[in-house]
Amino acid sequence: MALAYERLVALFGTHALKPRDPLRQLIGTILSQRTKDEQTALSSAALWARWPTPEQLAAADVAEIEQVIGGATFPEVKAPRIKRLLADIYAERGSFDLSFLGVMPTAAAMAWLTRLEGVGPKTSSLVMLFVFGHPVLPVDTHVHRVSLRLGVIPPRASAERAHTLLPALLPADAGALYTFHRNAIQHGKRTCFFHSPACARCALRDMCDYGSGQGL
Structure with missing residues (x-):
């Protein structure tokens, strides 16, 4: 997971939290x-x-x-x-x-x-991370899909369960969790599509269960 995080940072950069109401x-x-x-x-x-x-x-x-x-x-x-x-x-x-x-x-x-x-868990996580900088990870459809395909969470793990599983695999740091959240969303939108993901050009393919034909 650490390598996936670093590769996504190489693609999309790091992101800083900003003040929000x-x-x-x-x-x-x-x-x-x-x-x-x-x-x-x-x-x-x-x-x-x-x-x-x-x-x-x-x-x-x-x-x-x-x-x-x-x-x-x-x-x-x-x-x-x-x-x-x-x-x-x-x-x-x-x-x-x-x-x-x-x-x-x-x-x-x-x-x-x-x-x-x-x-629910996603909305509460968004508020606690984005506003207050608590080290939680909001799991939207893109974050969930990318994580499932990488194989870092069990194949049938729900988005709700992923809210518990994923933070344990990442640094317990709000900035890192925010960066992963933002970057996984971008990766889901640009490459790891729900239908017909662009595995051939994916920077994570060599570490991905789905991309290597082992997963979903």
Whole structure:
């Protein structure tokens, strides 16, 4: 896995974490579910342009939220989910400030997040890594597919299980985990496609179960 990490760095470089607002990251991650990055960015920008504060968004009509985020997939599901998320956070915390998560133990913070409707291991990992720099690895479809094909996790391992398995194979460092997350996504988009992966030009082929004909 260390060699795969280094080769992906050679292809795509390293990436530095940058300051992010935890609530906006959380809502943006919900918007991103089954949605292309470009549409997620547009929908998120439109949402916060229309309601610049979480208080305003929490008071908004769900039908209007659905209209504003219409560029994302399943806006009819995500709009009420966002409303419920904000209501649940405020009911428990008395504010929309999620900075308290950054000083909690990682497992406890992720458990708190996953109690919220629509928040699973990937979303909670994204918030904890991207916002607070905790050493966790979000596993999206690309990260999962690349890892399965390399053979570094068991062939039938789910994405949820991969959230536990993969960090143990990488440096326990937020910067390295963020870099691997970003680079595995790029590799999945550019080479390790779901259908007809471009194994002939893959920089990881010699260490890949799938590329060498041994795997999936």
